Amino acid sequence: MPRTSPTQRMAAVLRQLARRPSTAFSTDDLRALCAEYRGTSGNRTLRRDLRQLRERGFIETGLTERRHDLPNRMGVRLNLTIKGPHLHLSPEEHAALARARERLRPGPATVEVRAGSARPLDLALAVVRHLEEGVGEADGHELAVSMGVPMPTLHEALAALVANPVVDPAVQMADRPALEGLDLDSDVDDETGTLLGFTVWLEDGKLATLSEATSRPVPTLGSREPSVSPAAGRGLDRFGRFAYTGAETQERLDLTRTALTDPATDPGDRAALQSAERKLEEWHDTLHHSHELTGDPGTDVAP
Template identity: 40%
Template sequence: MTRTPDVHERVGPAERMAFILRLVSEPAPRVVSTHQLREKVPEYRDGTNGDRTLRRDLKELRVRGLIETGLTVAPHALNRTGLRLKASMKGVDLRLNTDEHRALALARRRLQRGPLRVGARSGRSRQFDLVLSVLRFLEEEFLLDEGSAGPNGRQLAQDFGVPPQELRAALAWFVANRTPNALEPEKSDQPVLDGFDVVDVDLDDPESDFIVVLDACPSTTAGLGALGRFAYTLEETDERLDLVDEVCRVDDAWGDGPLRTAADKLSMWRSQLTRAHARRRCFEDVAAGAVS
């Protein structure tokens, strides 16, 4: 059980961004208008400052490849104020199965590698990046420690290079579902992610240790899949291919079975991502030339 955050405080960028992702994901992926966001998020209704805050939050989600913007909300609508989850171009044949994910997790443990802090940026949205990285790590660890109490919060904070209380606060908003508490009281009992929890060892001591639990593995649509980030990023893909190479250098026996098929799929996925990144840079260069 966690301590519930004060819902009267202003909602921060990490909570707002999580709320947007959940809104466009449930009950099924759909197009949502910026008008709907303003109705639900008080910070977006604060005049010029609210418009600026909304644009910043949408940009942060867009550069992470999580949403598409500039969409029409209804047929024949003139204003392009809609947004939706960005569909993954990853084919089913390239998705790792449970055995392949488990082989990668075992290789990480064999090499005693810590978790990868993926796409972390400094500034206002760093807690959002931190939570996404922790969720990815917990999904993969779940395959090795299913049924366990979950990792120790202080050790997890050390692994990610952040103070324990910063990690706990970032995770607590997702568990306590602070955004719906502040914006949609009728949803106050619904977690952002099913099976995700932060358990305080001592509720009366704010400095006590805590246990982090995520009852989801990466081959399901729970966890990061529920926030629109099912597929590995290019950085995550490169890191896992490097992990495979390193563990095979240590012991040739690791080069067969699920780890090998995982590496084959990851290599093909990296090729797709690399081509996509090259096309995007080309489009950006053309757009920059047109402006200049």
């Protein structure tokens, strides 16, 4: 089997941690995911991958796992940020934001893309967030242009979420989706194997109407409380990332305020945008206060 890429490995780690979102997995559990995590060099690879995920706020590391069969092992779990349902954006608010983005800032918001081996994962997750916020389907050429990256680079990053060569322990099979509901349709030249283009979509990615959303409330990962948000139960929620990060919240606040001061904004969207702004401001303050209390988790993982 060919060696796995950092994107494939880190996506597989997130998939595995999301199986038990509030429980720590031991580092031994994660070493079993793929050959690249085993042995002396594998320890370094695992530490490097986990560090990238931790620096992005996706996971917590250095947790003491007190399972009776693995006493005092160092554990890893998703860094779940639970947001109260009163702060979840409604379909109407998501739709108004989506229209503002299409007019003022087309394409995915890439504020979370950083340097490092997890950069392709950042790109892929930015696309997923874009799809789950109401776009549903997107063209690879347009995405690549708006994000300023080569189309094959973006395709490779997304492909790691669609069919991952790392064996999924839940079914003991490889090439399983790391992110359920995401799919690609790739256009490849039969003679040269050159990627000509692609379409990416998220199952049920189009925004539900308010009545549809409220008739089928869905709990978010790590919470039993129902949500009327169209992003609940799919997209990044499947990786434990339902709530916006601080940077994502700030970007959407900036977009909302720009739209509210723009005379070209549809009057019918203004009430929804004002409501979204209030929720985003409260969530931003909550995240800021939480960071002041906890600081930056910098605990390393066990070798």
